[in-house]
Amino acid sequence: MIEPYDDTYFMKRAMAEAQAAYEKGEVPVGAVVVVENTIIARAHNLTEQLNDVTAHAEMQAITAAASYLGGKYLNKCTMYVTLEPCQMCAGALYWSQLDRIVYAAADETRGYQTMGTSLHPKTKVESGVLAEEASALLKRFFIEKRNLN
DSSP: OOOOSSHHHHHHHHHHHHHHHHHTTSOOOEEEEEETTEEEEEEEOOHHHHTOTTOOHHHHHHHHHHHHHTSSOOTTOEEEEEEOOBHHHHHHHHHHTOSEEEEEEOOTTTBTTTTTOOOOTTOEEEEOTTHHHHHHHHHHHHHHHHHHO
16 A cells, blocks of 8 residues: 555654664654655754754755755745754744644754744644654653663
């Protein structure tokens, strides 16, 4: 059976990116950018590998999607990301004029909503798609990190 192209389908692709980050020792956050049911960018956190605090999954995905499209605006795109964006990423998403963002797990301490940051007024937001799976991967990562130290 072929999976339909819906939010769960694309969030599973973002979860695969989060798993790739996890396997590299990065905080397991993944993102994909979609336009017309086609993934045009895939990314995951690379802050440790690149030694760059700005190398969040969303930032990497914005850059890749803009490069693919040949322009800086993502106003016909949807980003699927496994964790609610932080305020830095929300700012970049604001300027990219993303049409829609779908995130899995909420970030109660560092998420853009808790920090009082806004997305572009035209950006539609959905949350909770595969939230349990995304949260479980993040919790496992941080438990393992604490046990190693």
